[in-house]
Amino acid sequence: MTSTEKTITLAHGAGGGAMHGLIDGLFLSAFGDMPLLQKEDQARLPLAGLQARGDRLALTTDSFVVSPLEFPGGDIGKLAVCGTLNDLAVGGAVPLYLSAAFIIEEGLPLALLQRLVGSMAEAARQAGVTIVTGDTKVVERGMADKLFINTTGVGVIPAGLALSVAAARPGDKVLINGHVGDHGAAIMLAREELGLEGKLASDCAALHTLIQPVLAQCAGVRCLRDATRGGLGGVLNEMAEASSVEIRLTEQDLPIRPQTRALCELLGLEPLLLANEGLAAMVIAPEQAGQALALWHAHPLGRHARIIGEVRAPASPGRLSLLGPYGGARLLEVPHGLQLPRIC
Amino acid sequence: MTSTEKTITLAHGAGGGAMHGLIDGLFLSAFGDMPLLQKEDQARLPLAGLQARGDRLALTTDSFVVSPLEFPGGDIGKLAVCGTLNDLAVGGAVPLYLSAAFIIEEGLPLALLQRLVGSMAEAARQAGVTIVTGDTKVVERGMADKLFINTTGVGVIPAGLALSVAAARPGDKVLINGHVGDHGAAIMLAREELGLEGKLASDCAALHTLIQPVLAQCAGVRCLRDATRGGLGGVLNEMAEASSVEIRLTEQDLPIRPQTRALCELLGLEPLLLANEGLAAMVIAPEQAGQALALWHAHPLGRHARIIGEVRAPASPGRLSLLGPYGGARLLEVPHGLQLPRIC
Numbered sequence: 001m002t003s004t005e006k007t008i009t010l011a012h013g014a015g016g017g018a019m020h021g022l023i024d025g026l027f028l029s030a031f032g033d034m035p036l037l038q039k040e041d042q043a044r045l046p047l048a049g050l051q052a053r054g055d056r057l058a059l060t061t062d063s064f065v066v067s068p069l070e071f072p073g074g075d076i077g078k079l080a081v082c083g084t085l086n087d088l089a090v091g092g093a094v095p096l097y098l099s100a101a102f103i104i105e106e107g108l109p110l111a112l113l114q115r116l117v118g119s120m121a122e123a124a125r126q127a128g129v130t131i132v133t134g135d136t137k138v139v140e141r142g143m144a145d146k147l148f149i150n151t152t153g154v155g156v157i158p159a160g161l162a163l164s165v166a167a168a169r170p171g172d173k174v175l176i177n178g179h180v181g182d183h184g185a186a187i188m189l190a191r192e193e194l195g196l197e198g199k200l201a202s203d204c205a206a207l208h209t210l211i212q213p214v215l216a217q218c219a220g221v222r223c224l225r226d227a228t229r230g231g232l233g234g235v236l237n238e239m240a241e242a243s244s245v246e247i248r249l250t251e252q253d254l255p256i257r258p259q260t261r262a263l264c265e266l267l268g269l270e271p272l273l274l275a276n277e278g279l280a281a282m283v284i285a286p287e288q289a290g291q292a293l294a295l296w297h298a299h300p301l302g303r304h305a306r307i308i309g310e311v312r313a314p315a316s317p318g319r320l321s322l323l324g325p326y327g328g329a330r331l332l333e334v335p336h337g338l339q340l341p342r343i344c
Numbered sequence: 345m346t347s348t349e350k351t352i353t354l355a356h357g358a359g360g361g362a363m364h365g366l367i368d369g370l371f372l373s374a375f376g377d378m379p380l381l382q383k384e385d386q387a388r389l390p391l392a393g394l395q396a397r398g399d400r401l402a403l404t405t406d407s408f409v410v411s412p413l414e415f416p417g418g419d420i421g422k423l424a425v426c427g428t429l430n431d432l433a434v435g436g437a438v439p440l441y442l443s444a445a446f447i448i449e450e451g452l453p454l455a456l457l458q459r460l461v462g463s464m465a466e467a468a469r470q471a472g473v474t475i476v477t478g479d480t481k482v483v484e485r486g487m488a489d490k491l492f493i494n495t496t497g498v499g500v501i502p503a504g505l506a507l508s509v510a511a512a513r514p515g516d517k518v519l520i521n522g523h524v525g526d527h528g529a530a531i532m533l534a535r536e537e538l539g540l541e542g543k544l545a546s547d548c549a550a551l552h553t554l555i556q557p558v559l560a561q562c563a564g565v566r567c568l569r570d571a572t573r574g575g576l577g578g579v580l581n582e583m584a585e586a587s588s589v590e591i592r593l594t595e596q597d598l599p600i601r602p603q604t605r606a607l608c609e610l611l612g613l614e615p616l617l618l619a620n621e622g623l624a625a626m627v628i629a630p631e632q633a634g635q636a637l638a639l640w641h642a643h644p645l646g647r648h649a650r651i652i653g654e655v656r657a658p659a660s661p662g663r664l665s666l667l668g669p670y671g672g673a674r675l676l677e678v679p680h681g682l683q684l685p686r687i688c
Contacts, residue, residue, distance in 0.1 A: 015573030061443035152496035229359030
């Protein structure tokens with residue numbers, strides 16, 4: 001590679017020799033045995049293999065625009081794999097394939113791109129999913145912020161599974177697998193303009209191996225979501241609304257790291273609205289909550305799992321309430337806007 | 345809608361009330377009966393319906409960054425549907441489902457977004473594909489150029505079809521369905537900074553209904569590609585290289601509009617390298633070329649179809665050559681870089 005090729009140029013997105021060089025030399029060498037290696041315009045995947053795993057195809061898409069591109073606990077590449085994979089996993093799907101599309105700003109250092117693509121490939125390998133097709137676009141300097149990645153995921157949902165945000169019933173328990181708000185807090189600390197320092201890492205992780213054993217063993221799982229944008233408060237509010245129930249959390253049962261709490265107090269933020277990238281919220285029939293909790297405790301991503309609340313009949317249907325330490329309950333409103341842009 | 349809501353704000357991408365309002369009020373109302381209406385994190389599509397249509401799943405992804413967003417003959421919304429659909433169709437797949445992911449720059453007029461999403465919905469409806477899942481991100485002003493759209497397409501390839509860029513054989517004929525370079529030329533004219541005027545429209549169109557009857561009736565189709573980035577020259581070069589043959593075109597048989605030719609002469613461009621968005625290049629066994637041509641002529645998108653050249657044994661294996669009006673042949677080199685950025 002000559003010195004003039006150490007950053008991405010418009011030629012890398014132009015469909016000619018430079019683009020094919022980038023695809024062969026960087027993407028294909030990182031992603032390995034992609035069916036894309038056939039160099040056709042589409043990946044071709046045997047349907048027989050899919051039917052064997054379930055009766056429905058799951059399809060989900062996400063664009064990642066996180067800033068900064070690299071942060072403690074992850075980077076945009078790892079996030080782009082785990083985020084889409086989790087959107088499949090919370091539907092009960094076995095994640096199988098990903099597409100990966102890159103919008104690159106002219107001038108992005110090739111070494112950085114290589115690192116991020118490598119991280120993506122590593123995350124996919126660890127999760128057992130294959131990146132099967134891709135796309136590369138380059139836009140002029142100033143027309144994008146360094147790098148955006150879209151991933152679209154394909155999985156298969158086993159027959160009989162019917163998770164839904166609308167399925168929560170009074171008496172059900174609410175479980176989460178770890179600390180609340182780590183990703184949002186870590187991104188905030190990673191943004192130099194805030195001038196803050198701290199030791200928080202994103203929880204960015206692929207949750208399917210945590211989720212699948214519970215789904216296989218506990219027929220009483222009703223709703224399952226990963227608490228990304230909008231935070232844990234956002235997803236529980238959606239569940240409460242769609243199921244026409246009240247979800248009540250017990251404030252002191254919420255696992256929130258002291259650093260996250262301190263940061264939120266400093267900036268006037270609500271930890272329940274911070275984004276997470278490795279946190280699943282599960283509503284489950286009360287008689288199976290203990291079994292699910294034990295399964296989670298036995299998994300590296302579920303060591304800090306807890307029952308944090310329960311589903312109640314009306315009182316405030318469609319709402320999320322928090323029981324405070326002195327017995328008073330308050331409603332948690334999900335705001336119109338946001339706490340922080342570009343956290344994913 | 346209040347006056348403060350007439351442009352996209354960061355709140356529209358934040359996972360709260362504003363985002364849900366945008367999704368419900370704009371995307372879902374345009375895309376209609378999306379399985380996404382279930383408001384789960386993933387679309388759930390019956391596998392039984394897929395097996396009935398073929399034996400392989402086709403998966404393809406494309407991000408669209410075209411500038412300007414609207415141009416004669418189309419816009420980024422129509423392009424995002426047709427472009428991805430065509431990448432499925434040229435693999436012989438029946439296109440079924442699309443995901444749609446939007447990266448929006450803060451400040452984008454809501455009316456413009458509504459128009460583009462409406463155009464996308466209309467293109468999907470006309471093509472008989474369903475947009476089943478989506479994503480919306482908003483980045484700060486100056487961090488993207490107005491709007492980028494990613495679409496990922498899912499289709500099914502009928503059993504027995506095995507199109508490949510590596511399948512061309514000496515003696516095969518090369519067909520295209522229409523004029524060369526319309527899209528690239530129209531985009532150039534639409535860019536005000538060039539100060540040019542002209543009456544050219546993009547050929548942006550969904551090609552599956554043009555392609556499917558030929559595949560159903562002509563077993564001799566070897567390679568099929570849509571000639572987008574890199575132009576007709578780019579895809580024929582790829583076929584020649586992958587098949588280790590020479591592809592020879594007859595220059596005067598190339599259907600190029602006089603306006604496109606004039607523009608290329610003015611700017612020193614090669615029409616064969618201009619992007620197209622509704623042009624398919626097909627390599628087919630010589631004994632079936634006439635039948636395929638007749639099928640194309642009977643289709644509105646194939647009225648100007650022509651046999652433009654043939655596949656030859658070595659001489660220049662892996663190369664594309666052009667036979668000029670006086671009997672001399674020249675090789676067409678596909679350049680390292682590009683003629684024009686952001687044409688799709």
